[in-house]
Each structure stands twice: as C-alpha cells, then as structure tokens.
Amino acid sequence: DIQMTQSPSTLSASVGDRVTITCRASQSINSWLAWYQQKPGKAPKLLIYKASNLESGVPSRFSGSGSGTEFTLTISSLQPDDFATYYCQQYNSYLTFGQGTKVEIK
C-alpha cells in the first residue's frame, strides 16, 4: 500500500503570507496526486489534480508542483477564506489520503 505523509501537521500563518505544504509518497506515484481543502462540518473541495492542474473555479493563488514522491501545495498570498485543513490524495494505486495539514491564524 502507498502511504502519504504530509508536513507540517499544523501551520500558523497570517493573511498575506505565502504558505507551502509538503506531501511525500512512500513510492513513486508519477503525477497522480490531488489536493483538497476542508472546512469544519463540510465536505472536502478539490483544488488541484494531477499534481499541478487547477480545478475549475479555484483561485489562482493556489498552485501545486512535484512528481514521483514529493509534492507541494502553495498558497501565494493567504486569504481569510483559506484557513482550513488541507489533504493530499494519491490515485496511482487505489486511493490514499495524507493525514492533513491544518492552516490556522497566527
């Protein structure tokens, strides 16, 4: 089974900050990686698919990069609506989610 490890688990940041979240796979997943945003009590929302492709309607301040085993999600300028938990998900072999990164207000 492919394991996904996100870091950090919690990130404290301010509005306007550039934020980067890392996701590592236990083996190569090529570019079969998605990123989600989840707010309390709500279903996750897809942000990025195939490592770097922006889902429709997602603001351009979100971007993804990486391939193989190491991936990043970057928010170029953190907005008040971006405080949430973020998950990576591999789909190279079945599905596996990372454990999540909570972005909180500093």
Place this chain on the structure above:
Amino acid sequence: EVQLVESGGGLIQPGGSLRLSCAASGFSVSSNYMTWVRQAPGKGLEWVATIHTGGSRDYADSVKGRLTISRDNAKNTLHVEMNSLRAEDTAVYYCARVPYSSSWSPGMGVWGQGSTVTVSS
C-alpha cells in the same frame, strides 16, 4: 446542476448492518468512477471503496469482506452496504466523484453532504 445527495445513516448497534444511498443529478454514476470516503470524528479522510465504470470494485483493507459498493443505473444512485459494524466504523461517510484514474477533466469534482454513522450500544 451536478449534485450528490446522501441518505441513510444513523445509530447502529455493534454487529449490525447499514445501507447508505447517494443520488446523483447532472451526470451519470455509471459513466464515472464513484467513491465512498469516510471521516471518523476529529480524524482525517479515509478511502473506503470505489466502483469503476465497467462495474469492478476496489475496497480498502479495513472494510474488505464487510462492505459492498453498488450502483443502480436506472435510479442513478450509488449505494454502500456495511455489515458486522464496529465502533471504529463510526464516521461521516461521503460519496464522491474524485480523481481515481487518468480520465479526469476540470470541474468533475463533486461530493455529497455526508451521512453520519454511529456504531454504539
């Protein structure tokens, strides 16, 4: 409008069974990979099962043998049936169309609102 609406859920005794349903609108469940994901209270997301367009099914090891994913093409509805329920199956269960194969296009992402399943005596 593309939408998934879930029904079912509730309080179930350990060892019991449950069926969740997920009605799709705006697209066909039979033409898409459809997935169930669950989230235990205060925890992260866990993949549960996926049904392929061709009808084959994939299951997480944690539910294999106890859970069956299916679809009703005529009613455009996804189902999941679980038996031998345990306390650790307590979670919000989401049906979703998520990336699962190389065939993904922008705007395809859609999730249900979630159904709460509580396994307790």
